[in-house]
Amino acid sequence: MRADPPRTAGVAEDRLAAFLADETARFERENPRSKEALQRGARSYLGGVPMHWMKDWPSPFPLVAVEAQGARLTDLDGHRLDDFCLGDTGSMFGHSPAPVARAIRRQARQGLTYMLPTEATFEAGRLLNRTFGDFRWQVALTATDANRFALRVARAVTGRRKVLVFNGCYHGTVDDTMVMLENGRTRARPGLVGMVADLASKAVAVEFNDIAGVEAALATGEIAAILTEPVMTNSCMVLPEAGFHDALRTLSRRYGAVLILDETHTLSSGLGGYGRVHSLSPDILVVGKCVAGGIPTAVWGLTPDLGARFEAYNATRPAGHSGMGTTLAANPMQFACLCATLSEVMTPEAYAHMDRGAKRLANGLATVIARVGAPWHVVRVGARVEFICAPGPLRNGSEAARAHHPRLEGAVHLGLLNRGSLIAPFHNMMLVSPMTRPRQIDRLIAAFDATLTELFA
Numbered sequence: 270m271r272a273d274p275p276r277t278a279g280v281a282e283d284r285l286a287a288f289l290a291d292e293t294a295r296f297e298r299e300n301p302r303s304k305e306a307l308q309r310g311a312r313s314y315l316g317g318v319p320m321h322w323m324k325d326w327p328s329p330f331p332l333v334a335v336e337a338q339g340a341r342l343t344d345l346d347g348h349r350l351d352d353f354c355l356g357d358t359g360s361m362f363g364h365s366p367a368p369v370a371r372a373i374r375r376q377a378r379q380g381l382t383y384m385l386p387t388e389a390t391f392e393a394g395r396l397l398n399r400t401f402g403d404f405r406w407q408v409a410l411t412a413t414d415a416n417r418f419a420l421r422v423a424r425a426v427t428g429r430r431k432v433l434v435f436n437g438c439y440h441g442t443v444d445d446t447m448v449m450l451e452n453g454r455t456r457a458r459p460g461l462v463g464m465v466a467d468l469a470s471k472a473v474a475v476e477f478n479d480i481a482g483v484e485a486a487l488a489t490g491e492i493a494a495i496l497t498e499p500v501m502t503n504s505c506m507v508l509p510e511a512g513f514h515d516a517l518r519t520l521s522r523r524y525g526a527v528l529i530l531d532e533t534h535t536l537s538s539g540l541g542g543y544g545r546v547h548s549l550s551p552d553i554l555v556v557g558k559c560v561a562g563g564i565p566t567a568v569w570g571l572t573p574d575l576g577a578r579f580e581a582y583n584a585t586r587p588a589g590h591s592g593m594g595t596t597l598a599a600n601p602m603q604f605a606c607l608c609a610t611l612s613e614v615m616t617p618e619a620y621a622h623m624d625r626g627a628k629r630l631a632n633g634l635a636t637v638i639a640r641v642g643a644p645w646h647v648v649r650v651g652a653r654v655e656f657i658c659a660p661g662p663l664r665n666g667s668e669a670a671r672a673h674h675p676r677l678e679g680a681v682h683l684g685l686l687n688r689g690s691l692i693a694p695f696h697n698m699m700l701v702s703p704m705t706r707p708r709q710i711d712r713l714i715a716a717f718d719a720t721l722t723e724l725f726a
């Protein structure tokens with residue numbers, strides 16, 4: 270009797286290897302100009318590219334982009350790709366939305382950075398409150414910075430040291446959050462470059478959806494803040510179970526910790542983000558990436574109560590550097606683009622279009638998965654869709670880590686890319702923008718069908 274061949278998430282290893290070899294050869298054959306440009310330019314950059322993540326695409330080398338409009342990206346070899354990566358959320362509302370492009374042109378004639386407010390600054394504040402609720406805002410350049418500053422405020426007002434994060438989370442390159450759970454203990458993640466701090470002295474990792482674990486950590490009295498996404502979007506997609514967010518709110522109040530919601534990715538949920546759609550009430554709200562239509566901007570807002578607590582603290586601290594802020598933050602270009610995005614791009618109509626398209630995409634992918642009999646599933650959070658190469662639902666970061674199959678996922682990504690659809694490199698994430706057309710969605714579903722048909726043949 271012949272033994273079954275080894276399989277990864279239902280795909281036979283020999284089939285996966287053959288598929289990868291074919292798709293890699295096809296990619297190399299069809300992208301000679303990108304390859305040549307990368308080779309020509311590589312000497313100037315550490316590791317060959319200006320940002321090391323550019324080498325994390327599953328293709329043999331990254332494509333060199335020429336331009337992007339709406340939900341279309343053109344590369345150096347002339348391929349017009351349907352873009353579902355959308356700059357990993359930076360362009361979730363489409364590339365260069367017209368109102369944002371107009372605002373950039375206007376502001377470019379009026380100066381780029383002054384370290385002074387403009388009238389648009391105050392209009393943006395009004396629009397932020399209208400969109401997200403009653404918060405007292407600060408503006409940063411990246412969501413990483415916004416989270417970093419929010420944590421400082423939480424530590425300052427509570428006088429406590431530690432942040433509670435969920436195993437498998439990602440909140441940007443914030444040192445304090447780069448921890449994981451291993452055999453029930455918090456430790457630094459492997460691979461951190463140049464790390465000298467003992468991260469376990471500043472953070473506690475708990476599994477998502479583990480209310481008892483959260484309470485046990487809070488009961489130590491050491492936790493200044495819980496920092497969480499409403500949905501874990503960075504290790505597959507892990508949805509909150511019923512009652513989880515209510516428990517976080519109740520427990521954080523009971524034990525005096527600040528509740529920080531990072532909505533950088535879950536802004537896909539609907540107007541105002543997941544928290545607004547689901548009536549959550551964080552103490553600090555963080556939103557980054559696409560909040561100003563693709564111009565580097567993040568906002569972080571404190572409830573009026575927490576704002577008052579921070580002002581009281583601030584009045585008593587000694588003069589000197591606060592450890593928060595960067596020179597170009599809150600520049601006039603950011604406010605011009607915030608106003609344009611919040612008033613003309615992030616509209617109920619745009620979200621309705623995104624939601625319809627994402628539903629069409631999720632249904633199409635799920636139908637393909639069922640047809641080939643893959644033990645996979647699809648998760649959707651508004652405009653954000655992810656296929657996961659394991660049965661679901663996943664409950665937490667540990668389950669999500671076990672559901673990852675990087676070689677297989679890379680093969681699917683490459684199969685899609687060779688057939689004209691670009692999806693996010695780090696996970697199996699696809700975004701539907703207000704500018705994404707139904708036929709682009711149908712092409713992605715067809716490419717997924719063709720790829721899985723080969724892999725599961």
Ligand SMILES: Cc1ncc(COP(=O)(O)O)c(C=O)c1O
Binds near residue numbers: 413441534557558
């Ligand atoms: C939830 C979340 N927060 C924060 C960040 C950091 O964003 P940035 O890299 O723009 O600082 C990311 C990035 O992926 C994220 O997913």
